[in-house]
Amino acid sequence: MVQLSLTLLPTILLALQVAAGPVLVEDNIISLPISRRFNFTGSANVVQKDLERIKQVKAAGKKGARAVISEPVDNQVVSYIASVGVGSPATTYSLIVDTGSSNTWVGANKKYVATSTSTKTSSSVSVSYGSGSFSGTEYTDTVTLAAGLVIPKQSIGVASRSSGFSGVDGILGIGPVGLTQGTLSNSAATVPTVTDNLFSQGTITNNVIGISFEPTTSEDDNNGSIAFGGTDSSKFTGSIGYTSVTSTSPAREYWGINQSVTYGSTSILSSTAGIVDTGTTLIYLATNAFTKYKSATGAVADSATGLLRITSAQFSSLQNLNFVIGGVTYALTPNAQIWPRSLNTAIGGSASSIYLVVADFGSNSGQGLDFINGYAFLERFYSVYDTANKRVGFATTPFTTATTN
Ligand SMILES: *[C@@H]1O[C@H](CO)[C@@H](O)[C@H](O)[C@H]1NC(C)=O
Ligand SMILES: *[C@@H]1O[C@H](CO)[C@@H](O)[C@H](O)[C@H]1NC(C)=O
Ligand SMILES: *[C@@H]1O[C@H](CO)[C@@H](O)[C@H](O)[C@H]1NC(C)=O
Numbered sequence: 001m002v003q004l005s006l007t008l009l010p011t012i013l014l015a016l017q018v019a020a021g022p023v024l025v026e027d028n029i030i031s032l033p034i035s036r037r038f039n040f041t042g043s044a045n046v047v048q049k050d051l052e053r054i055k056q057v058k059a060a061g062k063k064g065a066r067a068v069i070s071e072p073v074d075n076q077v078v079s080y081i082a083s084v085g086v087g088s089p090a091t092t093y094s095l096i097v098d099t100g101s102s103n104t105w106v107g108a109n110k111k112y113v114a115t116s117t118s119t120k121t122s123s124s125v126s127v128s129y130g131s132g133s134f135s136g137t138e139y140t141d142t143v144t145l146a147a148g149l150v151i152p153k154q155s156i157g158v159a160s161r162s163s164g165f166s167g168v169d170g171i172l173g174i175g176p177v178g179l180t181q182g183t184l185s186n187s188a189a190t191v192p193t194v195t196d197n198l199f200s201q202g203t204i205t206n207n208v209i210g211i212s213f214e215p216t217t218s219e220d221d222n223n224g225s226i227a228f229g230g231t232d233s234s235k236f237t238g239s240i241g242y243t244s245v246t247s248t249s250p251a252r253e254y255w256g257i258n259q260s261v262t263y264g265s266t267s268i269l270s271s272t273a274g275i276v277d278t279g280t281t282l283i284y285l286a287t288n289a290f291t292k293y294k295s296a297t298g299a300v301a302d303s304a305t306g307l308l309r310i311t312s313a314q315f316s317s318l319q320n321l322n323f324v325i326g327g328v329t330y331a332l333t334p335n336a337q338i339w340p341r342s343l344n345t346a347i348g349g350s351a352s353s354i355y356l357v358v359a360d361f362g363s364n365s366g367q368g369l370d371f372i373n374g375y376a377f378l379e380r381f382y383s384v385y386d387t388a389n390k391r392v393g394f395a396t397t398p399f400t401t402a403t404t405n
Pocket of ligand 1 (some may be wrong): 166168297
């Protein structure tokens with residue numbers, strides 16, 4: 001414990017603010033902002049992009065320990081980006097925040113700049129993410145997530161080759177450490193994640209991350225944040241409901257949970273395992289559940305966007321879509337089930353149409369990974385990833401029932 005004189009404290013706080021911008025310090029918890037980037041090029045729809053990732057999620061399960069799920073796969077339509085410093089003096093990289101993979105690496109676009117804190121190890125490192133991948137050299141270096149969140153000797157990958165990462169520099173991998181197994185050339189060991197090191201180095205007192213996104217109607221914004229070391233009580237309402245990481249494979253390799261789903265009072269998916277993933281844009285339900293949802297809502301498939309489309313009359317009678325997790329019901333309101341209408345044309349849709357954010361996972365339930373709660377879910381509920389207690393938590397937020405869409 002460092003003793004601070006009271007007269008010095010305001011100066012130090014001020015310095016923190018100046019250095020780090022919008023960083024919230026609460027007890028021992030430090031949050032860093034995440035910005036949302038929207039990149040629709042017209043070459044593929046949102047669903048096709050997600051399905052590339054899902055294909056990899058499913059394949060990864062079959063490979064067992066080497067499970068690593070797909071990341072930007074040819075440039076995601078929507079990604080969440082954190083600015084991360086590496087080295088001293090630090091070079092700042094724009095990294096995709098990914099709960100579905102666990103290696104942190106840089107160099108896809110902006111070149112890695114070695115400084116006095118950089119140490120090249122004898123290992124090469126490679127991760128394949130579906131149609132995207134990177135390979136390069138392992139270094140240890142000082143990684144700065146925010147003022148007060150500095151990680152000396154963090155293992156990072158320095159890409160010599162990468163594909164599918166236009167406009168970003170790499171990944172901040174905050175999935176479970178098991179996903180790093182097999183990524184180093186000279187070792188079968190796992191590679192401690194940034195969160196693991198913050199915890200083992202004593203910078204945070206709990207090996208926990210809390211993620212907040214807010215539903216937005218603009219293409220680019222700065223509305224997300226990750227709290228390291230705990231949860232940021234300014235970002236959620238009520239209490240956090242926790243559920244153990246599922247024991248069902250392959251969902252258990254990720255931030256996997258058991259969940260059942262009802263539409264109104266009708267059960268559409270009985271309790272089964274799936275994952276929570278910041279790298280997936282929409283909400284994906286096993287085909288049998290998706291089919292029930294589609295017929296209950298009266299939606300039709302829209303070929304331009306790849307999404308379901310409903311009429312305004314059907315929207316008026318839309319029921320809540322309820323996710324039951326650990327005995328708690330998280331209700332996605334009708335407004336939360338639709339794609340933000342101001343972004344309809346950005347995904348190739350028509351401005352006056354109403355599209356749904358629930359899509360088909362592509363296989364029936366019973367696969368051990370039957371749903372993905374992606375951004376469309378995470379923008380309505382605060383989520384907590386608790387490594388120490390092997391559990392995932394959710395809470396409502398001031399935006400859970402917002403009607404911004
Ligand atoms: C958007 O995606 C296209 C191709 O998919 C890529 O060339 C471009 O660099 C991306 N832009 C940004 C800002 O990520
Ligand atoms: C989200 O970000 C945008 C742009 O940065 C801002 O205008 C808007 O107020 C933010 N929304 C919320 C709910 O904070
Ligand atoms: C999740 O569901 C599986 C399959 O029904 C069950 O065996 C397991 O006990 C449940 N709970 C957890 C935490 O895995």
